[in-house]
Amino acid sequence: MFEDVTSVTLHAALDGLAKRQRVIADNIANIETPGFLAGRVSFEDALRTAVAAGDPGSAPISVARSLEPTREDGNNVNLDHEVLSNVDTGLRYQTMLRATDDKFGLLRSVIRG
Template sequence: MGLLNSVSFQRLQGGLDAATKRQSVLANNVANADTPNFKRSDVNFESYLQQQENGLKSTLNAKVTDSRHFQFGTGTIVPTATVSTDETTSMNNNDNNVDMDREQALSAENQLRYNSYVAQLNSQITMMRTVIEGR
């Protein structure tokens, strides 16, 4: 097992990937704010991660070190971010549903989330480095 293959690193990587994808989706929404019949999209990740963590709290996980071992409990697979389109709402007369104020607020929130993922990742790397170097 590598040092960077832990569940926490995988979840942070998934979070960084989701934040990157979300920034791209939000930029696309803003770019199409005046396009007739355009429907905004969003990225779902954190809700999937929360559902997975709620499910993991009540189950026992087994570490399998040999292919002949029985596997039980839930895995530690990190959910992947998915893009969903909101087809049900309309903001403008041209059937577009992009609200610039909301998109800017979501972009700021996404930037804060990305920064926190990077800070957590840096913290974990610093702890590992301290252990390895023995300082």
């Protein structure tokens, strides 16, 4: 029903941010797991490129293992980094939700006349 560029872009951004939140939670859950490498989610550059091409729905969400140095046990999860990333991701998610709500608010206003 809502296949306009704005709606698809907002949906893609929310999907990417939700995936990042899940990966951050996984990283924190495995902070003491020997040999665990933190995951990193990237989608913003791909989404930007896809929006410029007019097809935001084609933007991939990629998850890669961090190449940051590891501790003696082979784990490279940094709790400070994960907490800050989680806060940043949460704020971005709230912003996208607000944009989505505002978009639907405009549609409601137009429909009501």
